[in-house]
Amino acid sequence: MEQQEENSSRLVLVLYPFQGHINPMLQLATILHGKGYSITIVHPEFNSPNPSNQPQFTFISIPDKLLESKVSLLPEDFMSLVLALNKNCAAPFKKCLKQMLDEKHPHECIAGIIYDALMYFAQTVADDLGFPGISMRPTAAAMLLFAVIPHPDHESVFENQIPELQPLQLKKMVTSMSQNPTDAMSEVRAAALNATKRSSAMIENTMEFLEHAALSKIKEYSPAPVFTIGPFHKLAPSISSSLLKEDAHCISWLDKQTPKSVIYVSFGSMASLSEQNIVEIAWGLANSEQPFLWVIRPGLIPGSEGTELLPKGFQEKVGERGCIVKWTPQKEVLAHVAVGGFWTHCGWNSTLESVSEGVPMLCRPYFGDQVLNMRYICYVWKIGLELENELERGKIEGAIKKLMLDAEGEEIRNKAMELKEKTEDCLKEEGSSCRSLNELTKLV
Numbered sequence: 001m002e003q004q005e006e007n008s009s010r011l012v013l014v015l016y017p018f019q020g021h022i023n024p025m026l027q028l029a030t031i032l033h034g035k036g037y038s039i040t041i042v043h044p045e046f047n048s049p050n051p052s053n054q055p056q057f058t059f060i061s062i063p064d065k066l067l068e069s070k071v072s073l074l075p076e077d078f079m080s081l082v083l084a085l086n087k088n089c090a091a092p093f094k095k096c097l098k099q100m101l102d103e104k105h106p107h108e109c110i111a112g113i114i115y116d117a118l119m120y121f122a123q124t125v126a127d128d129l130g131f132p133g134i135s136m137r138p139t140a141a142a143m144l145l146f147a148v149i150p151h152p153d154h155e156s157v158f159e160n161q162i163p164e165l166q167p168l169q170l171k172k173m174v175t176s177m178s179q180n181p182t183d184a185m186s187e188v189r190a191a192a193l194n195a196t197k198r199s200s201a202m203i204e205n206t207m208e209f210l211e212h213a214a215l216s217k218i219k220e221y222s223p224a225p226v227f228t229i230g231p232f233h234k235l236a237p238s239i240s241s242s243l244l245k246e247d248a249h250c251i252s253w254l255d256k257q258t259p260k261s262v263i264y265v266s267f268g269s270m271a272s273l274s275e276q277n278i279v280e281i282a283w284g285l286a287n288s289e290q291p292f293l294w295v296i297r298p299g300l301i302p303g304s305e306g307t308e309l310l311p312k313g314f315q316e317k318v319g320e321r322g323c324i325v326k327w328t329p330q331k332e333v334l335a336h337v338a339v340g341g342f343w344t345h346c347g348w349n350s351t352l353e354s355v356s357e358g359v360p361m362l363c364r365p366y367f368g369d370q371v372l373n374m375r376y377i378c379y380v381w382k383i384g385l386e387l388e389n390e391l392e393r394g395k396i397e398g399a400i401k402k403l404m405l406d407a408e409g410e411e412i413r414n415k416a417m418e419l420k421e422k423t424e425d426c427l428k429e430e431g432s433s434c435r436s437l438n439e440l441t442k443l444v
């Protein structure tokens with residue numbers, strides 16, 4: 001209470017409305033609220049978070065006109081969606097801030113606007129109204145080198161100057177993007193870079209020890225200070241920010257399994273699979289003989305519930321050994337003693353959640369930053385195996401056994417536990433993330 005009175009600063013946080021972005025932004029809000037700031041969350045109408053889950057924050061919904069703009073929500077049209085949100089939300093956001101200024105408590109000040117890097121319109125509004133704008137990046141820091149800063153002339157920067165980043169194959173990714181950039185992609189990239197250059201600070205959901213080389217390079221480029229305070233979910237007391245209902249039954253199922261025996265299978269909130277993929281995954285899991293917890297969320301297989309596509313004889317073969325649910329409390333699952341491996345699409349949140357619990361990963365990225373994350377996991381940190389090419393039951397069975405049981409996977413399993421310890425270290429009071437968080441609060 002004392003802290004609240006002393007620090008009557010309000011922070012306004014601007015959400016990008018997808019699960020993989022909502023989670024880290026609400027976690028950051030929770031961390032900063034714990035430091036004494038009042039929090040206002042501004043979000044588009046689409047995919048609104050449930051305000052009753054965080055009654056300590058003020059939530060303001062702004063019109064996004066996505067229906068009128070007839071924007072596709074498919075992952076492949078993601079850049080057009082980003083453009084539409086930035087175009088449609090700027091004016092309502094400005095109006096909302098002006099209203100907040102008119103209504104504000106006499107002893108309260110707005111200390112800054114923290115925005116998801118994809119909602120870069122917020123930087124322009126912050127500049128117009130004279131507030132500091134701070135960008136928050138819910139992806140690996142290296143994505144900034146790859147997706148925003150790059151220019152064909154900079155190719156040599158990535159591989160020649162930073163040998164530690166060679167396994168990320170940034171040059172290859174930059175070249176492929178430079179050869180086929182869509183208009184929307186070029187526009188988003190230019191606008192995001194422009195906003196980043198004007199921002200007063202950058203907040204990265206990562207850890208120094210994980211991305212030291214990339215962070216050093218970014219700090220060289222960036223005129224603004226860079227705060228590395230990940231993994232957010234470990235610094236924030238547990239909060240619920242799922243758009244889908246979490247199935248608690250899977251935790252009681254996990255309670256019955258032996259330690260480190262379960263392979264957890266989840267492809268995040270956006271990736272999609274074909275009907276054939278489902279059949280191969282089902283038989284791969286069944287034949288591996290390992291217990292498994294598999295998330296088949298609505299929409300994973302476009303136009304289907306998913307479970308009706310499971311092959312004949314599969315349920316009979318696996319019986320109680322398999323648990324299939326629509327959505328899990330994933331952080332709790334990964335922290336559960338029964339979980340010994342994670343088959344993931346390599347979304348950045350899933351990656352950080354797995355690293356912090358020492359769970360080795362089987363990696364099958366689908367799009368965007370997931371490919372870069374996979375390369376970090378398998379070739380830089382060496383805590384996972386890449387599952388390449390066609391999804392085929394024999395390959396899946398072999399990869400699960402290698403990851404979780406075989407001597408061949410032992411180094412990977414040990415390395416994963418080492419990174420869990422390093423994560424714990426950087427969360428200690430003198431650790432890199434805690435120090436960076438304290439520096440950030442001094443700045444705002």
Ligand code: UDX
Nearest residue numbers: 020023139268269270295327328330347348349350370
């Ligand atoms: C997207 C991109 O794909 C990702 O690469 C990017 O970095 C952020 O935006 P998404 O695909 O959903 O995110 O993956 P991820 O980043 O892993 O985020 C998914 C979140 O949903 C995680 O925090 C995870 O804990 C949560 N989740 C997932 C659940 O709570 N339950 C589930 O069953 C599955």
